[in-house]
Amino acid sequence: MIASGARYRRPEIENLDRFEATSVSYWATTIEATLCEGRDIVLVGGGNSAGQAAVFLAAHARQVHLAVRSSGLDASMSRYLIDRIKATPNIDLRVRTAVTGLSGTADGTLESIDMTCRESGDSHRVDARHMFLFIGADPNTQWLDRRITLDNKGFVTTSSDPQLPLATSSPGVFAIGDVRRGSVKRVAAGVGEGAAAVAQIHAYPRHPSFVVHSDSNGWNVRTLSQAGEAVEMPLTGRTRTSCSTCTSKPPPMAKLHEARRQQVGDRHRLRVPL
Numbered sequence: 001m002i003a004s005g006a007r008y009r010r011p012e013i014e015n016l017d018r019f020e021a022t023s024v025s026y027w028a029t030t031i032e033a034t035l036c037e038g039r040d041i042v043l044v045g046g047g048n049s050a051g052q053a054a055v056f057l058a059a060h061a062r063q064v065h066l067a068v069r070s071s072g073l074d075a076s077m078s079r080y081l082i083d084r085i086k087a088t089p090n091i092d093l094r095v096r097t098a099v100t101g102l103s104g105t106a107d108g109t110l111e112s113i114d115m116t117c118r119e120s121g122d123s124h125r126v127d128a129r130h131m132f133l134f135i136g137a138d139p140n141t142q143w144l145d146r147r148i149t150l151d152n153k154g155f156v157t158t159s160s161d162p163q164l165p166l167a168t169s170s171p172g173v174f175a176i177g178d179v180r181r182g183s184v185k186r187v188a189a190g191v192g193e194g195a196a197a198v199a200q201i202h203a204y205p206r207h208p209s210f211v212v213h214s215d216s217n218g219w220n221v222r223t224l225s226q227a228g229e230a231v232e233m234p235l236t237g238r239t240r241t242s243c244s245t246c247t248s249k250p251p252p253m254a255k256l257h258e259a260r261r262q263q264v265g266d267r268h269r270l271r272v273p274l
């Protein structure tokens, strides 16, 4: 199970860490929206998540100052969001702009944010207590084998099979949480996916793509062949096809596993091709 998460990108702003506990957010929920009621806020980012957050927060904030590094939103944001931003009078889009300074109280409450145009060098100070950062995350997938399919940003892609939605391209390997493409980047979502993946792992040997056959010792094994990989599952059900006692009345599982362990050792344990 791959659960290596992602690193949220942080802009290089001096003393950012001083305000992170109180005034800087990497998401926007109704809790943050309530805190911003009637105030100016600064939001950094030009992607869809930034656009969605800007539109959402504009319903609460007095003014949303949207700072985008590039010269526009066309290359990074969906058209419907660009149109909604244009149609929202209290979103102030500032292109080619970066946050260059933060100042506030000794206890870490933000009071003002400096935004600088990268082209002209002109600076603009906004009195704001909240800053939102939506500049993406880098998945921790550098360590993975190439056989696990990743999307163009490096997140692990998971199956479209409704029975195994958390399965990766590699048989027997599952992915959950922030590292998974399309996951909701929240603690509760990661925990929920973890629980769901456990259920999928239990169901995995019964998946229709497994073929049950007898191995050279006469034991039934299940094999999944997918993307050129073969995975053999240990015997989990009953039987030795040539044994009438086993086929008619399965022996207790523990006995069966022990008998199999002695007979075939580790050769038929689940091989995960990582």
Ligand SMILES: Cc1cc2nc3c(=O)[nH]c(=O)nc-3n(C[C@H](O)[C@H](O)[C@H](O)COP(=O)(O)OP(=O)(O)OC[C@H]3O[C@@H](n4cnc5c(N)ncnc54)[C@H](O)[C@@H]3O)c2cc1C
Pocket: 003, 004, 005, 006, 008, 026, 140, 143, 176, 177, 178, 179, 184, 185, 186, 187, 188, 190
């Ligand atoms: C500043 C900040 C505040 C947040 N606040 C909230 C919040 O209030 N509420 C909320 O719901 N969500 C919040 N989130 C999002 C939340 O933290 C994530 O959605 C959640 O932690 C994802 O869980 P995960 O298990 O997928 O990944 P992570 O929690 O990132 O865990 C991944 C783990 O894998 C380890 N790892 C990485 N690479 C390897 C490797 N090669 N080998 C072994 N281990 C490895 C990492 O060290 C880490 O321990 C916040 C995120 C940030 C950055």
